Amino acid sequence: MIWLTWRQFRGSAAAVAALLVVLTAVLALSGPGLASRYSAGITACVQDDTCGQFFDRFFGQYDTPFMAVSLIVLLLPALAGIFWGAPLITREMEADTHLLVWNQSITRSRWLAVKLGLTGLTAMAAAGLCGLVVTWWSAPLDRSAPEDLALMAPLVFGARGIAPMGYAAFAFVLGVTVGMTVRRTLPAMALTLAVFATIQLAMPLLIRPHLIPPVTGAFELSEANVDGFSINRDGDKAGPMEIHLRSAVPGHAGAWVLSSRMIDPSGRTIAENGLPGAVKEVSTTSGPCAPTGGPPGLDTCLVEINRLGYRQQATYQPLDRFWPFQWIETGIYALLTLGLTGFAFRWIRRRLS
Amino acid sequence: MTSVLQAQGLGKRYGRRWALRECTIDIPAGHVVGLVGPNGAGKTTLLKLASGQLEPTAGDITVLGGRPGGTPAQLARVGFVAQDTPVYARLTVAEHLRLGARLNPRWDDGVARERIAQLGLDPTQRAGRLSGGQRAQLALTLGLAKRPELLILDEPVASLDPLARREFLQGLMEAVVEHEFSVVLSSHLVSDLERICDYLIVLVDSRVLVAGDVDRLLATHYRLTGPRRDPDRLPTDQHIVSARHTDRQSTYVIRTDAPIHDPAWTVSRLNLEDLVLAHMDKRPAGSRPAPLEVQR
Numbered sequence: 246m247i248w249l250t251w252r253q254f255r256g257s258a259a260a261v262a263a264l265l266v267v268l269t270a271v272l273a274l275s276g277p278g279l280a281s282r283y284s285a286g287i288t289a290c291v292q293d294d295t296c297g298q299f300f301d302r303f304f305g306q307y308d309t310p311f312m313a314v315s316l317i318v319l320l321l322p323a324l325a326g327i328f329w330g331a332p333l334i335t336r337e338m339e340a341d342t343h344l345l346v347w348n349q350s351i352t353r354s355r356w357l358a359v360k361l362g363l364t365g366l367t368a369m370a371a372a373g374l375c376g377l378v379v380t381w382w383s384a385p386l387d388r389s390a391p392e393d394l395a396l397m398a399p400l401v402f403g404a405r406g407i408a409p410m411g412y413a414a415f416a417f418v419l420g421v422t423v424g425m426t427v428r429r430t431l432p433a434m435a436l437t438l439a440v441f442a443t444i445q446l447a448m449p450l451l452i453r454p455h456l457i458p459p460v461t462g463a464f465e466l467s468e469a470n471v472d473g474f475s476i477n478r479d480g481d482k483a484g485p486m487e488i489h490l491r492s493a494v495p496g497h498a499g500a501w502v503l504s505s506r507m508i509d510p511s512g513r514t515i516a517e518n519g520l521p522g523a524v525k526e527v528s529t530t531s532g533p534c535a536p537t538g539g540p541p542g543l544d545t546c547l548v549e550i551n552r553l554g555y556r557q558q559a560t561y562q563p564l565d566r567f568w569p570f571q572w573i574e575t576g577i578y579a580l581l582t583l584g585l586t587g588f589a590f591r592w593i594r595r596r597l598s
Numbered sequence: 599m600t601s602v603l604q605a606q607g608l609g610k611r612y613g614r615r616w617a618l619r620e621c622t623i624d625i626p627a628g629h630v631v632g633l634v635g636p637n638g639a640g641k642t643t644l645l646k647l648a649s650g651q652l653e654p655t656a657g658d659i660t661v662l663g664g665r666p667g668g669t670p671a672q673l674a675r676v677g678f679v680a681q682d683t684p685v686y687a688r689l690t691v692a693e694h695l696r697l698g699a700r701l702n703p704r705w706d707d708g709v710a711r712e713r714i715a716q717l718g719l720d721p722t723q724r725a726g727r728l729s730g731g732q733r734a735q736l737a738l739t740l741g742l743a744k745r746p747e748l749l750i751l752d753e754p755v756a757s758l759d760p761l762a763r764r765e766f767l768q769g770l771m772e773a774v775v776e777h778e779f780s781v782v783l784s785s786h787l788v789s790d791l792e793r794i795c796d797y798l799i800v801l802v803d804s805r806v807l808v809a810g811d812v813d814r815l816l817a818t819h820y821r822l823t824g825p826r827r828d829p830d831r832l833p834t835d836q837h838i839v840s841a842r843h844t845d846r847q848s849t850y851v852i853r854t855d856a857p858i859h860d861p862a863w864t865v866s867r868l869n870l871e872d873l874v875l876a877h878m879d880k881r882p883a884g885s886r887p888a889p890l891e892v893q894r
Contacts, residue, residue: 248700252693253686340687344680345737348649349701350673350744595653 246351246359254364257328261371268317268375272382279307283385300389311386311394314379318404321375322412325368326441330420331433333360334593338428353593361586365417372413380405392493396567397501399449406571411578416441418585425592448574454503456573457566462494463508463556466547469495470505470557474546475521476529486529487521488550490557499564510554526553600663602627602748602780603648607657610643617643618804621657625782625797625809630774632791632812633784634874635801641784642681644801645752648782649678662747674704677746681753683737687726691719694736695743702744709777710743713769731762738766742773751783755790767794788871798870800877807877812870819873822850822863840879851876 283303290299304311337343347353387396387405394401403412419441424433464470472491477484492502507522509515516522527534527550534546562570601624608621618640625631633641646652647659650667659665664672685694691714699705714721717735719728725736734754741749751770755763771794774781785791791798798815800808808815819839826848829838836858839851851868858865868876 246701249697252689341680341682341684342686344651344678345684345686345740346697346701347651348673348676348678348680349698350670350703351701352667352670352673355670 246356247363249346250359250363254329254367258367261367265371265375268314269378272314272378276382279382280385283389301391304386304389304391304394307386311383311390314383315401315404318372318376318379318409319400321372322368322409322416323438323441323445325372325413326416326420326437327434329364329368330417331424331437332430333364333421333424335424335428335430335433339430354590357590357593361418361421361589365414368413368417369410373407373410376404376406376409388499392491392499392502395499395501395564397499397562397564397570399453399501402449402453402501402567402570403445406568408571408574408578411575411582412445414582415444415578415585418582418589422585422589422592425589452577453570453574454501454562456570457562459503459560459562461558461560463558464495465551466555466557467495468543468547469493470559471543471547474534474543484529485523485525486527486534487523488516488555489521490516490519494557494559494561497561497563501562501564503560503562505557505559508556508558514558522555524550524553524555600627601625601660602629602631603659603661603782605644605647605657605659608644608647608654608659609656610640610647610652611655616804618647618801619656621806623799623806623809625780625799627780628778629780629797629811630771630795631780631782631797631799632788632795633782633799633801634788634791635784635786636878637786639801640804641786641801642752643804645678645750645782645784649676649750651678670703674702674744675747677741677744677749679737679741679749679751679754682757683734683754685725685728685733685736685740688724690722690724691728691736692721694725694740695721698740698743704745706743706745709745709773710739713739713742717769729762731758731765734758734762734766735769738769742777745777746779748780748782751781753784753786756785763790770794788874792870798874800874802878808874815873816867816870818853818855819868819876820852820854820858821866821868821872821876822848822852822858822860823866824848824860824863827862840876851879 286299286303287296290296334343337346346356383405387401390396390398390401392398396402396405403409416437420433420437423437423440424430427433427436466488470491470493472489475487475489477487488507490505490507492505494500494502494505504518506514506518507516527546529535533549603623603625605621605623609619610617611619621640621644633644635641643652647654648661648666650661650665650673661672662675664675666676667673686697689697695707695710695714698710699707713735717732717739719732719736725733728736738751738754741751754770755766758766767790770781770783773779783791783795796812798808798810798812799806824847826843826846829841829850832838832850832852833854833856835856836852836854839853841851842849851873
């Protein structure tokens with residue numbers, strides 16, 4: 246059975262292996278250079294306190310390969326589900342060859358076990374290897390990425406660490422199960438993609454934020470969490486000063502900020518997540534926040550606003566939860582995979598002919 | 599004598615439609631059994647139930663004394679060649695033999711290689727490139743080399759031309775003589791089965807109409823032709839299979855164990871095809887007319 250599975254699978258397995266070898270080779274060759282440029286840059290920027298600019302410059306140089314490799318890791322599990330999972334049974338049923346192979350001296354359960362095992366483990370190995378290599382390669386970039394592309398950001402988290410392995414296992418078994426119930430290759434492929442994409446969106450939006458209860462805290466305003474000010478002019482009269490918050494919290498670089506609000510001295514929310522907060526008590530015509538000649542000085546103005554008692558109230562998942570989250574999420578996908586596998590074995594015994 | 603296939607009130611339902619119902623048969627071992635009936639009569643369903651591809655909705659079925667398809671041992675005892683003889687288009691002939699060798703503990707590699715050589719098939723040829731007849735022969739080879747005690751074939755020759763049909767059935771018969779196993783094969787054409795079957799099951803509208811030894815069936819069926827006569831005036835031991843009447847004449851096909859002495863009748867024997875058609879002709883009152891004339 247192993248021979249037959251391998252014989253039917255070797256073509257696409259070889260193609261994927263070749264792609265992985267090329268990818269790994271490219272990343273292995275360019276990785277050390279990337280890391281040394283990063284450490285040289287850090288050494289230089291620490292001396293004159295310009296690391297912010299260095300990060301922007303360094304990341305800007307490599308953002309295309311960064312996005313490309315992340316995308317590959319994100320897509321690989323979906324591809325395993327669509328091209329390996331869905332056709333596993335539908336292809337046999339469309340050619341009627343299931344009637345040939347299920348009438349050899351081997352039970353369907355055994356047939357399915359070998360098929361699932363060999364193909365599924367290959368998919369997991371490919372996604373796992375790809376995920377880890379990319380995690381290693383992009384470590385300097387992950388440290389210098391802007392907050393919406395940081396390690397904990399929804400898009401990047403799923404393309405790092407061991408989670409891709411869990412995604413691949415799940416997507417593959419999902420494909421097999423959908424194929425078994427739909428029985429036609431193309432609809433099964435489409436449905437697999439739709440269901441998998443939905444789950445992959447639901448996970449970071451609905452479930453991942455609550456895997457561990459998020460941290461909530463109030464923070465003074467500083468360069469770390471303020472994007473900038475604006476003063477809306479209403480005719481000649483200057484309106485109140487508005488503060489734009491960033492999705493970041495001071496002292497927790499790389500945290501995944503779930504919400505970031507402005508609160509006034511009484512603790513009332515004055516600006517919801519992502520909206521600018523108007524600070525009415527600060528004069529925009531005189532004092533530290535007045536644009537006298539040039540733009541207002543950020544630091545002195547923030548000192549004044551902090552003194553008045555304005556704060557950022559943020560809910561976030563700190564960066565040091567990256568690996569716990571990876572393990573928990575991989576575990577969740579492993580459980581889903583096991584559940585679907587159990588269903589597939591029951592279905593193949595009872596329902597298919 | 600032991601049974602190869604025993605069914606008790608066997609039924610299979612798809613949704614609300616019964617594909618097979620109230621099927622009770624007992625096929626003794628050592629026969630080549632023909633399963634005849636029009637398309638959609640439930641032949642494939644019965645054969646799939648026997649090979650364990652399907653689970654019955656009602657009743658019981660045992661094949662060679664075991665539950666079909668449950669265990670590797672049971673699977674090894676029953677060979678199955680599916681309708682249209684599917685093979686893996688991308689695997690070569692030799693790889694199919696390797697598949698058989700890997701998946702069957704009783705695989706007879708000598709038989710397989712000999713047959714492939716006899717048929718003149720190129721082992722390196724992909725199965726997708728074979729002609730319909732060659733593909734059927736390859737599927738049959740897989741079924742034979744498995745060395746089953748019962749080989750089930752579902753419409754194996756339906757899509758073959760007359761020559762390939764004859765070669766296929768000839769190959770099957772040679773193997774039966776050599777290895778002494780039981781065969782159940784289905785067809786919607788009696789003429790395919792006439793030459794090779796010694797046991798016949800007629801399945802119409804998901805029900806078994808006739809099941810029995812071919813010689814015995816032929817010996818107990820008669821066609822009676824004579825002056826018009828009502829059915830209730832026939833002797834009680836003559837079971838009417840079909841009846842046709844014109845204004846002055848009646849033609850009956852009857853089944854009886856007793857000799858026929860009535861001098862008013864012209865008595866003639868039936869061949870297998872006529873016998874099957876006569877049984878199909880007898881429609882239960884009120885049922886929709888089955889398109890049986892098309893089969894003639």
